[in-house]
Every structure is written in structure tokens, then in C-alpha cells.
Amino acid sequence: KAGVTQTPRYLIKTRGQQVTLSCSPISGHRSVSWYQQTPGQGLQFLFEYFSETQRNKGNFPGRFSGRQFSNSRSEMNVSTLELGDSALYLCASSLGLGGSEGETQYFGPGTRLLVL
Amino acid sequence: GENVEQHPSTLSVQEGDSAVIKCTYSDSASNYFPWYKQELGKGPQLIIDIRSNVGEKKDQRIAVTLNKTAKHFSLHITETQPEDSAVYFCAATSGSRLTFGEGTQLTVNP
Numbered sequence: 001k002a003g004v005t006q007t008p009r010y011l012i013k014t015r016g017q018q019v020t021l022s023c024s025p026i027s028g029h030r031s032v033s034w035y036q037q038t039p040g041q042g043l044q045f046l047f048e049y050f051s052e053t054q055r056n057k058g059n060f061p062g063r064f065s066g067r068q069f070s071n072s073r074s075e076m077n078v079s080t081l082e083l084g085d086s087a088l089y090l091c092a093s094s095l096g097l098g099g100s101e102g103e104t105q106y107f108g109p110g111t112r113l114l115v116l
Numbered sequence: 117g118e119n120v121e122q123h124p125s126t127l128s129v130q131e132g133d134s135a136v137i138k139c140t141y142s143d144s145a146s147n148y149f150p151w152y153k154q155e156l157g158k159g160p161q162l163i164i165d166i167r168s169n170v171g172e173k174k175d176q177r178i179a180v181t182l183n184k185t186a187k188h189f190s191l192h193i194t195e196t197q198p199e200d201s202a203v204y205f206c207a208a209t210s211g212s213r214l215t216f217g218e219g220t221q222l223t224v225n226p
Contacts, residue, residue, distance in 0.1 A: 004159075031212060033212065033213075033214070042216055042219060043214075043216040044216075045213050045215070048212050050212075056212055058213075090159055090160070094212065102147050102148020102149075102167065102210065104162065104165060105150070105162075105212075106162060107152070107159035109157075109158055110158075
């Protein structure tokens with residue numbers, strides 16, 4: 001079974017621009033979560049989507065948004081890029097059974113975004 | 117919200133020795149504790165996980181222990197090999213949101 005795929009793998013943007021990142025989950029997985037990884041802040045939760053609905057959201061400004069399609073693929077968008085948005089953006093997929101049971105999440109390779 | 121602390125931040129061992137990484141969490145409702153290994157240029161890879169109804173779990177050279185009363189859990193790697201060198205992250209979750217520790221850079225010297 002193929003793993004989580006993310007495109008593109010690398011991106012260079014300038015301040016003020018916007019960017020869209022894509023994630024395809026493991027086949028059969030219905031939940032997609034996004035995380036930002038930086039040397040200073042570590043791994044931080046952005047948001048989670050399940051059945052095309054945002055189920056959970058972290059403490060990030062409204063410039064960070066996402067969506068999920070009917071085939072479970074997800075995109076995240078960052079508008080008005082700032083230098084501090086430079087990071088590795090990771091997508092993780094899980095079965096998405098819901099409820100309070102902790103769900104095993106499998107990560108993709110990430111998209112490395114550099115904002116100049 | 118959940119807060120996860122991880123120690124040590126760096127760990128250097130000789131090949132064949134054991135390595136132990138410890139984490140504490142704050143939310144007593146957390147019920148799932150995965151460990152991830154991240155190699156340079158790659159995403160985190162799940163290596164072992166434990167749920168709150170279990171005290172210990174082992175998979176070959178890797179084991180995890182959980183003490184719910186004290187709110188801490190640990191990763192144990194025995195007979196370390198150079199390919200175990202990587203950054204290791206612990207995490208805790210109740211539901212679908214993972215809160216990660218700050219990571220441990222493990223170096224296994226041949």
C-alpha cells in the first residue's frame with residue numbers, strides 16, 4: 001500500500017505571496033492532519049480534516065487554511081507569506097474512526113517551504 | 117491543552133549500548149502515546165506506540181513503558197546500531213490531535 005504523498009517537495013516563495021500544498025493520504029484513510037515543523041517551535045498541529053470537514057484546529061492565524069476533497073486528498077493554503085512561515089509542512093493520515101480514541105497517524109515526507 | 121516534555125535533547129551512545137528517552141505529559145485524558153523516528157530530509161516514521169490500557173509494549177529491540185499515574189512514558193532501544201541515529205519524538209494525544217515533545221537527537225557511535 002502506498003504511503004502518504006506530498007507535493008511539491010520543495011518551494012521557494014517571496015514575502016506576500018501565497019502557496020498551496022497538497023497531500024494524498026494512504027488509501028482508505030479518511031482523516032488528514034497538517035503539522036508545521038521548525039527548529040525553534042518543533043512540530044506544531046495546524047488542523048485536521050475528516051470527510052471534507054475541519055474537525056480540529058491549532059493555534060495558527062487565519063492566513064493558514066485547508067480543505068479536503070471527497071477522495072480524502074487535502075490541500076493547505078498559506079496567504080500573505082511571512083519570513084517566519086519558512087518550515088517543513090507535514091501531512092499525516094489516519095483511518096479517521098472518530099471519537100476520543102487516539103488514532104495512529106502516518107506522516108508523509110513533507111514540503112519544505114522557504115520564504116525569502 | 118496538552119504539554120509534552122522530552123529528555124534528553126541529545127544522547128550519544130556506543131554501538132551495542134542501550135538508549136533511553138523519557139517524556140512527561142500534562143493531560144490526564146491523553147490515551148495514546150506514539151514514538152516517531154525522523155531521519156534527515158524525511159518525515160517522521162512511527163516506530164512504536166502504546167495505549168493507556170497497557171503498561172509496556174515491545175517490538176524486537178524497541179520497547180515503550182507507560183506510567184499513567186506519574187504521567188510519563190519512555191522509549192528503550194537495546195543493542196543500538198549506527199542506523200538508529202536519528203531524531204526521536206514522543207507524542208501524546210486524546211483523540212486526533214498529536215502534541216509532540218521537542219525531540220531527542222540520538223547518535224550511535226560505531
